[in-house]
Amino acid sequence: MKRSFLCTVLGLAITTATHAQLPAPTPSPAPSPADRIARVRAALPVVEKLYRDYAAQRHIPGLGFGVVMDGQLIFGSGAGVNNLTSKTPATAQSQFRIASMTKSLTAMAILKLRDEGKLRLDDPAFTYVPELRSLTPLTSDAPPITVRHLLTHAAGFPEDNPWGDRQLADSEAEFTQFLKGGVSLSNVPGVAYEYANLGFTLLGRIITNVAQQPYQQYITQNILRPLGMNSTIWDYRQADPNRFVTGYRWQEEQWLPEVPLADGSWGAMGGLITTVEDFGKYMALHLSAWPARSEPETGPVKRSSLREMQQPWNFRGLNGAYKYPSGRTVAQTGSYAYGLGWTRDSDGRVSVGHSGGLPGYGSEWQILPDYGIGVVACASLTYAGPRGLNTAALDTLITLAGLKPRPVVVSAILRQRQAELLQLLPTFNGADASGIFAENFFPDTPLPLRQKALAALFGKIGRVVRVSEMVPENNLRGTFQITGERGTVDVFFTLTPERNALIQQLDLRESTK
Numbered sequence: 001m002k003r004s005f006l007c008t009v010l011g012l013a014i015t016t017a018t019h020a021q022l023p024a025p026t027p028s029p030a031p032s033p034a035d036r037i038a039r040v041r042a043a044l045p046v047v048e049k050l051y052r053d054y055a056a057q058r059h060i061p062g063l064g065f066g067v068v069m070d071g072q073l074i075f076g077s078g079a080g081v082n083n084l085t086s087k088t089p090a091t092a093q094s095q096f097r098i099a100s101m102t103k104s105l106t107a108m109a110i111l112k113l114r115d116e117g118k119l120r121l122d123d124p125a126f127t128y129v130p131e132l133r134s135l136t137p138l139t140s141d142a143p144p145i146t147v148r149h150l151l152t153h154a155a156g157f158p159e160d161n162p163w164g165d166r167q168l169a170d171s172e173a174e175f176t177q178f179l180k181g182g183v184s185l186s187n188v189p190g191v192a193y194e195y196a197n198l199g200f201t202l203l204g205r206i207i208t209n210v211a212q213q214p215y216q217q218y219i220t221q222n223i224l225r226p227l228g229m230n231s232t233i234w235d236y237r238q239a240d241p242n243r244f245v246t247g248y249r250w251q252e253e254q255w256l257p258e259v260p261l262a263d264g265s266w267g268a269m270g271g272l273i274t275t276v277e278d279f280g281k282y283m284a285l286h287l288s289a290w291p292a293r294s295e296p297e298t299g300p301v302k303r304s305s306l307r308e309m310q311q312p313w314n315f316r317g318l319n320g321a322y323k324y325p326s327g328r329t330v331a332q333t334g335s336y337a338y339g340l341g342w343t344r345d346s347d348g349r350v351s352v353g354h355s356g357g358l359p360g361y362g363s364e365w366q367i368l369p370d371y372g373i374g375v376v377a378c379a380s381l382t383y384a385g386p387r388g389l390n391t392a393a394l395d396t397l398i399t400l401a402g403l404k405p406r407p408v409v410v411s412a413i414l415r416q417r418q419a420e421l422l423q424l425l426p427t428f429n430g431a432d433a434s435g436i437f438a439e440n441f442f443p444d445t446p447l448p449l450r451q452k453a454l455a456a457l458f459g460k461i462g463r464v465v466r467v468s469e470m471v472p473e474n475n476l477r478g479t480f481q482i483t484g485e486r487g488t489v490d491v492f493f494t495l496t497p498e499r500n501a502l503i504q505q506l507d508l509r510e511s512t513k
Contacts, residue, residue: 022422022482025469030407033070040067040373043400044075047393051377054389055079059250062090062380066276067397069373071288073280080380083246084255092276095231095244096378098363099165099270099356103200104309105282106268107151107339109207109219111305118210121148125155128206131179142188147206149189150199151338152314157196158186162383164197165358168261168271172208175201175265193314193336197269200339204268215268226300227281232274235263239273247360249382258360258382270356276376283367283374286310286352290369291406309338310352310369316341325392326399348405351391357383366390370405371398408472413501417493418470418480421503425482426458427451438502457508461487476501481511488513 031039044067055063061084066076076092113119119128124144126132132145138156149155170178186194207215216234224232233239248255263271285299289306297303312335322332322345331346343351353366353374362384367374375393377386397403420436428451432442458464461484472478477494488511495501 025467039401052079060379060381064276065377068280068283076276097361099358101356102272104339138185145189156185156187156189157198167266169264172265200269201266229278232278245380312342410470411475438496438504
């Protein structure tokens with residue numbers, strides 16, 4: 001289906017002979033990374049107040065929070081205390097349990113093993129977990145559960161919050177016995193989204209069996225330590241007692257300490273303990289995957305695998321009237337990626353991240369890949385849900401700092417075709433012999449009709465005074481504007497998949513903006 005940037009033929013053959021050659025595109029200066037960070041830093045006091053007010057209003061004993069941008073944690077702080085006995089202030093170095101925020105690290109480990117050729121995502125999960133061979137399918141026509149199903153909550157297991165949290169400390173032997181006893185299913189695999197901690201616990205078992213070492217050890221050695229996440233651990237008994245954050249429940253107007261859960265076989269779904277400073281390094285890794293580029297790999301996982309993790313693999317739902325904390329209302333769709341939640345609103349803003357909740361803790365992180373920015377918040381209150389808080393923080397930073405999405409780089413072929421097109425406009429004389437148009441171009445709309453429409457359009461806007469730079473949608477498609485004394489023309493063109501990519505579609509219309 002063709003785009004609707006079609007110019008209007010006014011039926012008036014206005015001559016364009018008096019038009020001079022169109023000027024070269026005018027470059028638009030982009031803010032430097034230092035300028036972007038400076039503007040965000042200027043907005044941080046407003047955001048810090050959001051977090052501190054949230055902690056006070058929600059009876060949160062301790063809260064850690066931070067902002068990551070352009071590869072670094074540019075702000076990290078805390079509100080409240082690590083525990084109510086010592087009253088040590090909570091900071092960006094405090095060690096919080098992050099619960100299901102762990103899931104994306106488990107998914108990352110799976111992709112690392114896949115990249116090493118040690119497993120395949122579309123293999124049946126029983127290939128790597130033999131106990132699953134005896135699983136009774138829900139129906140006779142049900143496909144086997146695959147590794148990819150587990151990654152995207154599509155395996156057919158029932159939603160298991162908060163039951164799954166209470167399994168965290170089970171031993172590997174107890175988990176094996178659980179699997180041998182049989183598992184109840186709510187759906188056949190591959191047809192629905194249903195959040196299942198069990199699925200990620202099985203991914204942990206896959207890592208253990210494939211890597212031939214405990215999943216905790218594999219993730220620590222291959223992801224955490226290479227990133228310098230040296231304060232990130234699995235067992236609370238190994239935490240720094242001066243930095244470990246005690247978890248509480250707010251009940252009957254008082255804080256009650258939760259009994260801590262030990263590390264065990266279910267930790268792959270939610271067992272990690274980390275700090276804002278450490279987790280900022282992990283968020284920076286995810287942001288570093290964008291844009292796709294020809295540079296040496298520097299992370300523990302390939303950039304292409306990080307981008308794969310962040311794609312919407314399993315549809316979760318649609319909200320036709322999602323309201324941002326600022327009051328802005330948009331339509332928003334959500335999906336589950338690989339150990340990550342994914343949303344996109346009708347303004348095109350994409351958010352990637354994950355929440356976490358355990359007895360005594362609630363956390364969430366979000367990155368906006370197109371903006372190169374993200375936030376994280378970790379709280380010491382049972383199932384505290386700071387997602388709305390983080391969304392408000394990001395929305396505030398974007399607004400106050402005037403951040404714009406990362407521009408797509410103009411490819412050499414788009415720039416070349418724009419320059420060649422400008423040589424032909426506004427008359428289009430010699431266009432059929434120029435060699436820049438695909439074989440469908442003039443059969444779709446004959447040259448005389450195009451020239452008639454161009455004469456009318458350029459006659460209406462008058463003498464051309466400015467041509468904007470290309471705004472690419474991708475490597476082979478983009479738009480630009482031609483501004484005259486009395487109006488502006490929007491120009492869209494898209495190129496063919498041929499090696500010598502040619503213009504297959506060109507649409508012009510008078511701008512309404």
